Amino acid sequence: MQSNFKFQAIKLVLAGAFAVTGISATAAGASADAGGSVITPITVTKTTDLVFGRFAHGAGAGSVTVSTSGARTGTGVILSTTGATPGAASFTVTGAADATYSISQSGSATLTGVGDPMALTKFSNTTGANEITGDAQNGILTGGTQIIYIGGTLTVSATQATGTYAGTVGVAVEYN
Amino acid sequence: LRRYRARILVVAACVASAASVGWGAVIAVNNTQALSFGNFVASSGGSVTVGASGARSRSGGVFLVPSGTGAAAQFALSGDPNAVYSIGLPINGVVSMGNGANSMAVNNFTSSPASSGQLGVGGSQTLLVGATLSVGANQASGRYSGNFSITVDYN
Numbered sequence: 433m434q435s436n437f438k439f440q441a442i443k444l445v446l447a448g449a450f451a452v453t454g455i456s457a458t459a460a461g462a463s464a465d466a467g468g469s470v471i472t473p474i475t476v477t478k479t480t481d482l483v484f485g486r487f488a489h490g491a492g493a494g495s496v497t498v499s500t501s502g503a504r505t506g507t508g509v510i511l512s513t514t515g516a517t518p519g520a521a522s523f524t525v526t527g528a529a530d531a532t533y534s535i536s537q538s539g540s541a542t543l544t545g546v547g548d549p550m551a552l553t554k555f556s557n558t559t560g561a562n563e564i565t566g567d568a569q570n571g572i573l574t575g576g577t578q579i580i581y582i583g584g585t586l587t588v589s590a591t592q593a594t595g596t597y598a599g600t601v602g603v604a605v606e607y608n
Numbered sequence: 609l610r611r612y613r614a615r616i617l618v619v620a621a622c623v624a625s626a627a628s629v630g631w632g633a634v635i636a637v638n639n640t641q642a643l644s645f646g647n648f649v650a651s652s653g654g655s656v657t658v659g660a661s662g663a664r665s666r667s668g669g670v671f672l673v674p675s676g677t678g679a680a681a682q683f684a685l686s687g688d689p690n691a692v693y694s695i696g697l698p699i700n701g702v703v704s705m706g707n708g709a710n711s712m713a714v715n716n717f718t719s720s721p722a723s724s725g726q727l728g729v730g731g732s733q734t735l736l737v738g739a740t741l742s743v744g745a746n747q748a749s750g751r752y753s754g755n756f757s758i759t760v761d762y763n
Contacts, residue, residue, distance in 0.1 A: 459761035461696075462637040464681040466705055466714055467753040468645030468656065468741060471673055528647075528749070532675065607649070607673040 472576070474527035476605045482584055486515030489592040496588060500555060500581040501562040509588050521582040521601045529576040532608040535568055540599030543586060547593025554601065556582045570608065580605075635687035635727075637735070637760050645741045647676025653745035660720035660736040670743050680720075681737040685760060689731040694724045696759035697737065705741070705754035712752055716740040724763060735760070 484496050487509045494508025504511060504518035527533065537556065542549035556568045560581050571578045582601055645656045646664060654668015656678070664678040687693070697717035704711045720736045727733050737758060 459759055460635050460637045461757050461759040462639045462683055463755050463757045464639040464683070464737070465642035465753060465755050466644075466681070466703070466739070467642060467751065468678070468705065468712075469647045469676065469751045470707075470743070470747045470749045471647050471649050471676070472749045473649045473651060473671075531673070607647075607671070608675050 471528040471531065471607070472526075474525065474531070474533055474573075474605055474607055476523050476525045476580075476603060479522040479524050479579065480519055482521035482582060482601050483516050483519045484584075484586050485518040486512035487588070488512070489588050489590055492590050494588045494590075495585050497564055497585040498583045499562045499564050500557045500583040501560055502583075503562055505564075523580045523582070523603050524577065525571060525573065525580060525605050526577045527573050527607065529573060532570060532572045533605045534570050534608055535580060536604045536606075537567070537582070538600075538602035538604060540601070543597040543599040545593070545597030546595035547591075547597075548589060550589075550592065550597055551587040552584050552599060553587075554582055554584045556580060556603075571605070633688050633731075635685065635691070635693060635760055635762055637758070638684045639681065640684050640734075641679060641682035643681035643737060643739060643756070644677075644679040646678035647673040648743070649673065650743050650745070650747035650749075653743050653747065655740050655742050657716075657740040658738040660718050660738045662736070662738070668743070669745070683735040683737065683758065683760075684732065685725075685727060685735055686732045687727055687762070689727060689729050691727045691731070692724060692763045693727065693760050694763050695719050695721070695735065696761070698756045698758070703739070703754060703756045705752040707748065707750040707752040710748045710750070710752070712744065712747065713742045714739050714754065714756065715742065717756070719758075 487496050490508040492508055496506050498504050498518050500520050502519040542551055555565050557563055558568045558571045558578055648656055649671040652669030654670040657665045658678040660680050662680040666672050700715040703714040717739045
């Protein structure tokens with residue numbers, strides 16, 4: 433009878449010890465979300481060339497300007513209504529919707545041909561508005577696309593040789 | 609007398625139990641910030657790594673979109689002041705992020721502090737966790753998501 437009681441007592445103590453072990457198990461865990469977004473690559477393609485059209489030099493130095501909307505004006509030169517139709521360069525940019533990006537221009541500082549090179553200065557926007565100054569340095573791909581418009585001013589000397597002159601206009605884009 | 613002895617033993621067991629619980633407040637861990645790999649272009653594929661510091665790096669053809677920054681996961685730990693604890697991070701091959709039928713594996717988890725840390729005098733600490741995301745060539749665009757678990761335990 434007494435030995436039976438001791439057995440019960442030992443079981444109680446053991447139960448107590450196990451209970452302690454259970455409570456003091458201190459490991460804890462937590463879960464976290466992980467996320468990321470794969471973005472459509474940004475691309476840019478030429479849609480139209482920058483075209484100054486046909487013109488003749490005047491008695492002095494002059495210039496021909498094609499605005500970002502493609503409107504041509506001349507100073508000290510004679511603009512021809514025949515020949516290639518003047519127009520602004522345009523580049524179509526595509527990528528992730530609503531992403532912002534930076535624009536950097538490249539290309540020729542002069543147009544070259546049979547005579548002396550003609551200096552080229554450029555301006556740009558992303559609205560297509562009629563502008564002859566300013567530079568668009570950033571854009572936003574509302575709906576995943578945007579067009580960059582580039583116009584320029586060509587300096588024409590009083591002795592500019594007759595012929596065709598050409599150069600390049602380029603843009604590079606990168607996500608901001 | 610026998611009943612009396614039995615009571616003494618039971619009381620003793622309870623006292624031992626209470627004393628043991630007293631030395632170890634349970635360590636608690638709560639996620640306070642998700643792990644984010646930010647925005648990137650897959651191109652020819654590669655990887656995006658977010659360090660425990662939150663700094664993002666890349667390999668292969670992956671381009672990191674500057675404005676779409678990443679972030680290390682953050683966990684708030686609390687327990688005994690100055691207690692030393694160990695950290696269990698997911699092993700490789702078990703965590704991935706998905707978007708429909710597409711997925712990307714998340715491996716090489718790192719943490720700060722690394723493998724073990726020590727709670728501050730106030731009994732708390734922030735644990736930061738980073739990892740590396742494997743990006744396939746021309747990985748389909750979209751938002752990918754998943755989750756992972758960590759464990760912490762007193763040493």
